[in-house]
Amino acid sequence: MTHPAPAPFPFHLLAPPDPLALPLPPAARPADGVRLLRGAVYAVPDGSRPLTVDLWLPGSAAGPVPLIVFVHGGAWRTGLRDDLGPRFRHWRPGPFARLARAGLAVACPDYRLTGEAVHPAQTDDLATALAWLHGRAGDLGVDTSRTVLWGESAGGHLAALTALTQHTRPGTATVTGCVTWYAPTDLAxxxxxxxxxxxxxxDPATFEALLLGGPPAERPDAARDASPVGRVGPQAPPFLLLHGADDTIVPARQSVRLADALRRSGHHPDLRLLSGADHLWVGLSEEGVEECFTRTADFARACAKNGGRG
Known part of the structure; x- marks a missing residue:
């Protein structure tokens, strides 16, 4: 007596669920007038951990609100998605809660670090995050046609690279502005x-080499590909570039290079070199730190108002 062969296992069941279909996390109330959705899954890369995003939203809004996507620093090697740096950790309420109170939504996504993947995985992740935010815009009450990217240090590099390569991609958020704080822009x-x-x-041990998969001098094509200065074109969004004039980690000349590239393409970036400021705004007065934050918020509001023109 023969027995029928067992049905093949339905391996498609092993695939993770579509992040667009997952329920959003419950909202916390970290401050008056603020809703926080912490740890929403926006991507499940093959062979890697799930990638998540924190969402700081106004407690109530008359309609969809503009969106800021903050990209954390940490030399592409470490970092926390909701950490703006040591000069802001004592703020109460924190910087993202302040922005939400002012009517701006803030998304803080994870991305794969260099211990997990090399360039261009990081900007691929941010592009996926922008597409996820666009797909969930109605659920979140955000207007992704008014999206400003903002990053500090390595996160500023990734924000700029994403703004210059993903801003016209269909089916995703529309990048109407970009803010960089003390960011590397020309790895070559x-x-x-x-x-x-x-x-x-x-040196194969530098943070830049770990990002590129090899030293910049030995991977010149990758270094150019990963450098925002080489990605500037006529469709670049407005830029605000803030950098300490006395930065000992990322030279201020790096922000000057990006500003120059933008000007050569007909744009008018706002470049501010802050005297006495080192990396992470070390050496800058409390008033100066507050001014950097206020200038960033004002720039984001202006980009939301004019749709990225200017």
Missing amino acids: SLAEDCPPGRFDAH
């Missing part, structure tokens, strides 16, 4: 901008 020229002995473009 970083050694030239650093003081002698500060950065070795042939």
Whole structure:
């Protein structure tokens, strides 16, 4: 007596659920007038951890609100998605809660770090986050046609690279502005901008080499591909670039390079070099730190108002 062969296992059942169909996390109330949805899954990359995003939303709004997408720093190697740096950790309410109170939504996404994947995985993740935010805009009450990217340090690099490569992608958020704080923008020229002995473009252990999968001097094509200065075109959104004039980690010349590239393409970036400020705004007065935050919020509101023109 023969027995029928067992039915093949339905391997499609092993696939993760579509993040667009997952329920959103319950809302917390970290401050008056603020809703916080922490840890919403926006992507499940193959062979990697699920990627999540925190969402800081106004407690109530008359209609869809503009969106800021904040990209954390940490040399592409570490970092927390909701950390703006040591100068802001004592703020009560915190910076993102302040923005939500002012009528701006803030999304803080994870992305794969260099211990998990190399470039372009990080900007691929941010592009996926923008598409997820666009797909969930109605649920979140956000207007993704008014989206400003903002990042500090390595996050500023990723924000700029994403703004310059994803802003016209269909089916996703429309990037109407970008803010960078003390960001590297030209990995191929970083050694030239650093003081002698500060950065070795042939060293495989630098953070930049870990991002590129090899030293910038040995991977020039990857270094150029990962550099915002080489991605500037006529459709670039408005930029606000803030950098400490005395930055000992990422030379201020890096922000100057991006501003120059934008000007050569007919844009009018707002470049501010802050005297006495080092990386992470070390050395800057409390008033100066507050001014950086206020200028960023004002820029985001202006971009939301004019749809990224200017």
